[in-house]
Amino acid sequence: MLTTRHLAVIQAALQFFDEEFSPHEPDISAPYFDKPLSTPLTAEEVRQLRTALQSCRLAYAVCDLQGEEFLELQLEPSLERVTTAAAQAGRVATVLLWDAPA
Known part of the structure; x- marks a missing residue:
C-alpha cells in the first residue's frame, strides 16, 4: 500500500532525477525504466510531476477482492481503519487526490 512515507520517497527520487538527469x-535516463518510453522524458515533464505530487494527498477505501468496486463510498485518511475493514471484506484501495490549483 502506498503511504505518505512512500509518497515522500517518490518526491525525493523525482527531485534527484530532476537535478541529476534533467x-x-x-x-540518459532510458536505462532506469523497466519498459522503454516511446519518447524520451523531458525535464519539463519531471518538473510538472514534482509540482503535481506536492499538491497530492492520500486517502484509502475498502474495495472488493477484484479491486474493481468500492465497498464503502467514504474515503478515509487513516490507513489503519481501512486495513482492518479490508481484512474482513476485501482489499485496500489507495487513492491519490490531487488538489488542483483554482
Missing part, C-alpha cells in the same frame, strides 16, 4: 540529454 541537465543532460533526455536519453
